[in-house]
């Protein structure tokens with residue numbers, strides 16, 4: 086019984102850390118830490134061996150427990166249940182999922198209690214697997230190493246629309262993060278890094294919970310990955326401009342554009358037109374705009390940008406942010422998100438008995454990456470080309486969070502080769518106006534392969550106009566950005 090008692094303490098600790106969003110380190114180190122904290126006698130290695138599996142299958146075990154009715158039947162003493170949910174979970178894990186399929190203890194009332202439910206627990210597990218169409222629960226969990234799948238830095242920016250006095254916010258930040266480090270690689274819990282590329286952007290350790298801070302709740306700071314801040318910074322609009330954000334939700338870039346335009350004072354009319362095709366995502370966009378404090382200056386248009394926004398309706402728009410749907414291959418959190426979605430999917434199947442048709446189709450499409458990339462890139466091409474058709478447009482920033490050249494340099498190349506685009510006079514903006522200090526630029530080989538008549542330095546110039554960021558290695562998500570410009 087001592088083993089299960091000690092493992093319960095540790096599991097309780099892990100649950101607490103999880104609810105605070107602190108499972109960013111390894112489970113192993115959390116087990117060790119809690120064993121030391123509670124001065125437990127059981128060997129931490131034994132506890133880890135069980136908890137590693139128990140934690141992975143916890144959502145399913147909880148479902149099985151609750152469906153079996155065991156939780157409602159726990160005996161009580163003075164009105165309080167005599168066994169905790171987590172101890173039962175550990176016993177049930179061993180009974181259903183361990184190699185020996187048995188509870189590792191002598192005769193004890195809790196063991197007898199669980200064994201009374203043995204057949205009901207078994208049949209709930211079988212039902213769950215049948216509904217999820219799997220032979221083994223391991224098919225429902227991501228067994229890959231997820232430690233590689235977490236952002237190395239939490240980036241956030243000061244929102245000037247909610248705090249005209251940035252220095253006051255800086256003071257508050259100094260209090261919360263007293264140690265300032267000189268590079269993002271040096272970030273440790275409690276420290277802060279002031280970014281050198283984007284003004285008023287800061288990096289902190291992902292373990293530091295900024296979302297519970299008042300600054301965040303009041304919209305005075307906005308969490309946004311560093312690379313995702315590049316487009317608005319490159320566009321660098323002023324109050325003279327009118328901007329369309331073609332694919333806006335959830336709205337990080339839209340509100341960032343607003344911070345450049347209205348950072349020195351809000352105006353009374355609409356200067357930014359945000360388009361979003363998905364009505365549900367458009368609701369999130371509206372919320373983000375409200376939190377950022379620029380609802381009056383941004384109009385949200387729900388629908389397909391290429392159909393809804395016509396050059397005749399927006400004859401005086403001067404600049405565009407085009408950040409369309411992409412493969413998302415630069416987002417390293419995806420593996421983790423996908424595993425959560427898989428769990429959610431199972432939950433849906435368990436609750437409703439019907440698989441989500443769209444998810445199934447997406448999974449099938451995932452199977453053929455090349456086909457998917459080719460569909461995505463022709464859509465991306467269409468969206469940018471449509472933006473290029475607006476008569477007063479002078480600058481268009483195109484971006485993706487993809488690492489694939491198909492969605493990046495090759496979309497740019499197809500545009501440059503298009504007769505209409507040539508006629509309209511669009512060119513790749515040079516490095517000097519596209520964050521010149523950022524070291525990682527576009528793939529020159531992509532330009533050399535297509536423009537065989539151009540010199541090496543001309544191809545280099547075009548590649549230098551592009552920005553690339555590698556996932557993790559460059560401190561955040563994988564990203565691509567390019568700016569098209571013309572004289573009119």
Ligand SMILES: C[S@@+](CC[C@H](N)C(=O)[O-])C[C@H]1O[C@@H](n2cnc3c(N)ncnc32)[C@H](O)[C@@H]1O
Pocket residue numbers: 313331332333334335336337338339360361362363366388389390391408409410411
């Ligand atoms: C990569 S996300 C945009 C992220 C956003 N720029 C940000 O930084 O928060 C792409 C968005 O474009 C939307 N979208 C896709 N096709 C669209 C279209 N034809 N017109 C408008 N929005 C579209 C998607 O629903 C999705 O919300």
